[in-house]
Amino acid sequence: MSSRRGLTGLGIGVAAAGAATAAGVATDRVLRARRKDRAVPRPADDPVLEQHGSVVVADDGVPLYVEIDEPGDRDDTATTGAKATTVLLVHGYAHSQALWAQQRRAIHDAGYRVVSLDLRGHGRSGEGDDASYTIAQLGRDVASVVEQAVPDGPVALVGHSMGGMALMALAEQRPELVRDRVVGVALISTSAGGLSEVNFGLGKQLGGVVHRLGPGAVARADRQQNAFNAARLLGRNVESALVHRYSFGGPVPRDVIRDLAEMIFGTRLHVIGAYLPTLMEHDREAALPAFEGIETLIMHGTRDRMTPIAHGESLGRALQGAELVVVKRAGHVLPLETPELVSAQLLAFLERAERSTQDEEAT
Known part of the structure; x- marks a missing residue:
């Protein structure tokens, strides 16, 4: 070779x-x-969409596949009581919402409404033009999901890797939405720039x-x-x-x-391939102040080769008051490598966010 x-x-x-x-x-x-190239069925034509999922239409018409777990809608688990907050889970680059399987169950079982998203071009979501594969567009896609799948009530945003970058783009584009609706943001194995x-x-x-x-x-x-x-x-x-x-x-x-x-x-x-340039160009440290004043969790592994630990530490310095959890001897895909720890940290984070919201309402 x-x-x-x-x-x-x-x-x-x-x-x-x-x-x-x-x-x-x-x-x-x-x-x-x-091998002769065969056409891949478009996710929007998949009958599974109609049976088990919903479609949110992005601002450019791309269908985004979401699954929604309402509190108490599963027979195989006992929920502890419905919470006010909806939790939106956003996966990373070349993954899908399947990344969150264990966290999704734990969060739902704790009484939260959970919305899981497949990013455009991933999982069962539709594909857009190659020019649309940017973190800026992902920020607009997250806004569309919030507006259509979480039309009211408080929302907590959880993003892994590129999903966390999409949340930063949302904060950059829609600071008023973050201010008015978002009660917490969790950034896992992600970066504000310098990749x-x-x-x-x-x-x-x-x-x-x-x-x-x-x-x-x-x-x-x-x-x-x-x-x-x-x-x-x-x-x-x-x-x-x-x-x-x-x-x-x-x-x-x-x-x-x-x-x-x-x-x-x-x-x-x-x-x-189309997403690679936007990852290298990503620089949204200036957007981070939009998260100030809301409950924030940062998790990062010390052996992360894709977004090294320095990126998580940088986020911790930029977001004063954030909870920074450093996971020793863990890599990039924490939701699968340390699923129980990630679930426990997310549940504690959500409880803090709920308490903060209740305290604000009491005053």
């Missing part, structure tokens, strides 16, 4: 999905594989190569999406090792790695 092709595979792996998606798989075998300096644990020189090759490598692989998918079957061990390396900081069950890999590879490669 040539060094350039090896770096191209690495560029795809590190850049795509924020979790080392396809490195080592999109190499010579991908380029040699020959173009991240070397993914590869060292400065090789990290720079990945930044340069990543977007182009993803774009080239997208032209043979089905060949790329076929090559995955030949390199499951490599794929799992790389997903583990860039997503987690320590041992996790094999099925957790596989579930995350399916989320990542469920995202079309051209979507992954």
Whole structure:
């Protein structure tokens, strides 16, 4: 294998999905594989939407898939009593709302109304124009979800990775919505900017190569999406090792790695490539003051290779009064690596937000 092709595979792996998606798989075998491209059904045509989910229409017409858990709407759990606050869960780059499965159940069981979103181009949501794959547009999408799926009452926003960046974009664009409706914001494994300096644990020189090759490598692989998918079957061990390396900081069950890999590879490669520039350009530290005065939680792992711990510490300094939880020996995808801890921290955060709201109403 040539060094350039090896770096191209690495560029795809590190850049795509924020979790080392396809490195080592999109190499010579991908380029040699020959499969006719098949159309992928649009999520809006999926009958599952009508059975189990709802559609929020974004400001540019893209259908966004959401699922809503009303307090007490499941027979298999006992809810503790309905709370006033709705919790909106926003996943990260190349993931889906499935990321939140354990937190979603814990929050719902505590009595909260829960709204889970698939970002545009992810999961069961529709695809937009490539030019729409920006963090700014994601901020507008979150606003659309709040307005259509949470039309009244207090709301707490929870974002992982790019989902947290989308919440910053919302604060930048709609500070009045944050001021009037939002009672809390949780930012998990995310950043206010400076991702173009991240070397993914590869060292400065090789990290720079990945930044340069990543977007182009993803774009080239997208032209043979089905060949790329076929090559995955030949390199499951490599794929799992790389997903583990860039997503987690320590041992996790094999099925957790596989579930995350399916989320990542469920995202079309051209979507992954289209989002890369906005991640590198993201700079919203100036928007953070919009969160002042509301309950704020920051969680970050010390072994996060995608958004290193310095990004979480920077958020903690910028958001005075925020609760900063540093998770030792944990990586980027905390909701899957330390699910019980994330659930417990979110529940404590929501209780603080509820108390703050009640105190304000009492005065």
